[in-house]
Amino acid sequence: MLEKKIRMGELYDFYGQLLTSRQQEFMELYYQHDLSLGEIAEKFAVSRQAVYDNLRRSEELLKEYEAKLKLLAKNKELRKKIKLVKELVEGLDCDPEKRQEIITLIDQLLDG
């Protein structure tokens, strides 16, 4: 379940803006704020089943976007390579200040 949460969080970060605002609200409450289906249902005065269906639909859509665009997978691959560049730079025998400047830049890039 935790794995699914992480996966959905990643997909939501990439493609969430393509969902309707209601879908976005439910996804955020369920996956980011950890509300239960029942709690969301109560908050919006809808049935638990309606919340469940809405979330399933959003999850399907997010998976479809990634299946088509693969932008999350490509981004992960890119980050892996950037981390390798960082490791190689860390191992260079050179002016430590200049090396640190590069490492700081790479860290910013990985955070952004």
Add this chain to the structure above:
Amino acid sequence: MLEKKIRMGELYDFYGQLLTSRQQEFMELYYQHDLSLGEIAEKFAVSRQAVYDNLRRSEELLKEYEAKLKLLAKNKELRKKIKLVKELVEGLDCDPEKRQEIITLIDQLLDG
């Protein structure tokens, strides 16, 4: 016009898979293979206006996807930073073989 072609090419690379297969066909013929509206119309036995409308719709959709997701803009920003890392590495006074190894890796990463 060339600028628009490049922009549409970039957007199509990122989000083209979200278009219908007909929309993709028209976009590729017009923007990548440089066919005229008339040539595409003839090829598909449809009106020139139909091709025009189809392309305008695709262009709008691609722009909408980018307006919402900004993944192309983020990718460009990332690439700019990676190029800066490369320049800094090129300027390092260190073992030239190790430096070249890193530069090659960065180049691969920028190509991919």
